Amino acid sequence: MSLELTDVTLTYPDGDSRLTALDRVSLYVPEGSLTAVVGPSGSGKSSLLAVAATLITPDSGTVRVAGRETAGLGRGELSALRRSRIGIVFQQPNLLPALTAAEQLEVMARIDGRPKAAARERARELLDAVGLAGQADRRPHQLSGGQRQRVNIARALMNDARVLLVDEPTSALDRERGAAVLDLITELTHRTATATVLVTHDPHHLAGADQVVRVADGRLTAQGTPVG
């Protein structure tokens, strides 16, 4: 199931006037595909992710997540949609220090009201998928930066996310570990058929993308298949 933004405009208060962060942005991300979003600092990339994540409601335009129109949904319905359909991976893993890798994932399913045994099984499956089967019982301080980011990615997929939103996932990693995390995101996008949006500064990340979108001053300036 896809992600679709149509004619989205978002403004923030800016003194006596308003700053336009997104200006009539339209973006279609089919299921099982990866869209890379690039652009200078302050161009609107994080705002685009926040709108796609339904964390911010745009001034105008529509956001469809996994076939569902989000306009008109109440706060409870939006948070249920986020929990069950949207996976978000931020730059820093934000793992809970006291929990093991498996527990970081299980807690997501428990919040969603899923039974403990099913949560445990799904967590093991996902840790296996991200190459951490042997590290399931480790706490964050016993994992490397790259391993922590893998736990973060697995956690985002715990509740069968159909839309995966990823913000600069490799900024805290060296080139080699960053490339491995990127490969993992690409592979999981294809395997679990998520509509994935990846905000990145790294030109190396564009090669695996199905679509590259450039943002400048809140506008999408180019769309197409990756170059180089």
Ligand SMILES: Nc1ncnc2c1ncn2[C@@H]1O[C@H](COP(=O)(O)OP(=O)(O)OP(=O)(O)O)[C@@H](O)[C@H]1O
């Ligand atoms: N909460 C806010 N209130 C007011 N202005 C904001 C807010 N968040 C972002 N902005 C402004 O909106 C514009 C777009 O910001 P955004 O964070 O989306 O850019 P970005 O491309 O993600 O930047 P970066 O690469 O530095 O993270 C910028 O001019 C920024 O200053």
